Ligand SMILES: [Ca+2]
């Protein structure tokens with residue numbers, strides 16, 4: 001039971017909504033942040049992001065695998081920078097006790113989830 005099973009259930013319409021940078025490919029970053037949180041529970045997602053398993057997320061961990069590849073084109077650079085700015089802002093706001101890390105409670109706050117898993121927040125509101 002991995003990402004493969006989940007991906008297989010995606011419809012074309014869903015895929016297109018998830019394909020944020022419209023390159024017709026769903027990269028792992030988009031997949032993790034858009035699909036997984038609405039299906040899997042947040043505890044699992046938190047654990048996946050918490051690479052050193054210290055029970056909190058550093059900013060680097062919060063970004064997950066959002067990275068700019070050295071040969072990225074202009075569109076990918078814009079996408080990356082937009083995502084980065086968004087997550088940076090969310091991280092700062094979600095870090096209520098200002099210790100530069102997110103514990104699980106902070107991670108589950110709406111501010112944090114809105115940036116990292118907007119689908120989930122929308123679902124909750126409806
Ligand atoms: Ca950590």
Ligand SMILES: [Ca+2]
Nearest residue numbers: 095099101102
């Ligand atoms: Ca904190």
